[in-house]
Amino acid sequence: MQNKIDYEAKIKSILISEEKIKKALKAEGERISREYEGKPLLLVSVLKGAFVFMADLCREITIPCEIAFMCAESYYEGTVSSGKVNITMDLKQDISEYNVIIVEDIVDTGRTLSEVVEIFRSRNPLSLSVVTLLDKPERRVVKFEPDVALFTIPDRFVIGYGLDCGEYYRNLPYIAEYNAE
Numbered sequence: 242m243q244n245k246i247d248y249e250a251k252i253k254s255i256l257i258s259e260e261k262i263k264k265a266l267k268a269e270g271e272r273i274s275r276e277y278e279g280k281p282l283l284l285v286s287v288l289k290g291a292f293v294f295m296a297d298l299c300r301e302i303t304i305p306c307e308i309a310f311m312c313a314e315s316y317y318e319g320t321v322s323s324g325k326v327n328i329t330m331d332l333k334q335d336i337s338e339y340n341v342i343i344v345e346d347i348v349d350t351g352r353t354l355s356e357v358v359e360i361f362r363s364r365n366p367l368s369l370s371v372v373t374l375l376d377k378p379e380r381r382v383v384k385f386e387p388d389v390a391l392f393t394i395p396d397r398f399v400i401g402y403g404l405d406c407g408e409y410y411r412n413l414p415y416i417a418e419y420n421a422e
């Protein structure tokens with residue numbers, strides 16, 4: 242276990258405050274509620290990073306919706322993610338009856354999400370879109386654009402609000418830059 246002094250020293254600076262996140266989620270919740278009114282809606286997150294975003298975003302949605310989680314493992318070639326995804330816990334729903342929104346924490350190289358989107362498309366949902374909290378477009382190696390990105394950030398490693406470094410910091414209520422030194 243990490244000691245508290247080292248733990249805190251790694252939190253370099255707050256990049257996105259709780260207030261900013263809350264405001265962006267409120268607006269996105271309103272948009273989703275307007276756009277999907279009267280339609281069967283399923284929000285899906287791939288664990289674990291998006292669990293905080295999902296919990297807060299779904300509470301800004303005022304129309305009926307279902308929530309589901311998937312677990313996926315990325316295969317690595319050395320230290321580089323291959324983009325090949327193995328689903329270790331799948332959905333129970335037949336998504337062909339739903340408008341699906343994939344709720345994601347961050348799009349980095351785009352490898353994981355482009356693979357996940359392929360898997361979802363093959364199951365023929367009524368519609369499919371991707372809402373991500375963060376986007377790091379400078380890091381993209383595959384052609385992939387989320388439909389909605391609430392914040393675009395530079396090429397920095399970030400922690401908090403569900404995002405981890407070595408499984409720590411997911412419980413920070415804001416997004417911070419990680420101090421690698």
Ligand code: IMP
Nearest residue numbers: 290348349350351352353398399404405
């Ligand atoms: P991609 O396949 O490279 O887009 O990988 C996305 C995944 O890498 C995310 O779902 C995160 O789990 C992880 N990731 C990418 N950038 C960061 C970061 O800055 N902080 C924490 N996790 C990150």
Ligand code: MG
Nearest residue numbers: 290291346347
């Ligand atoms: Mg993730």
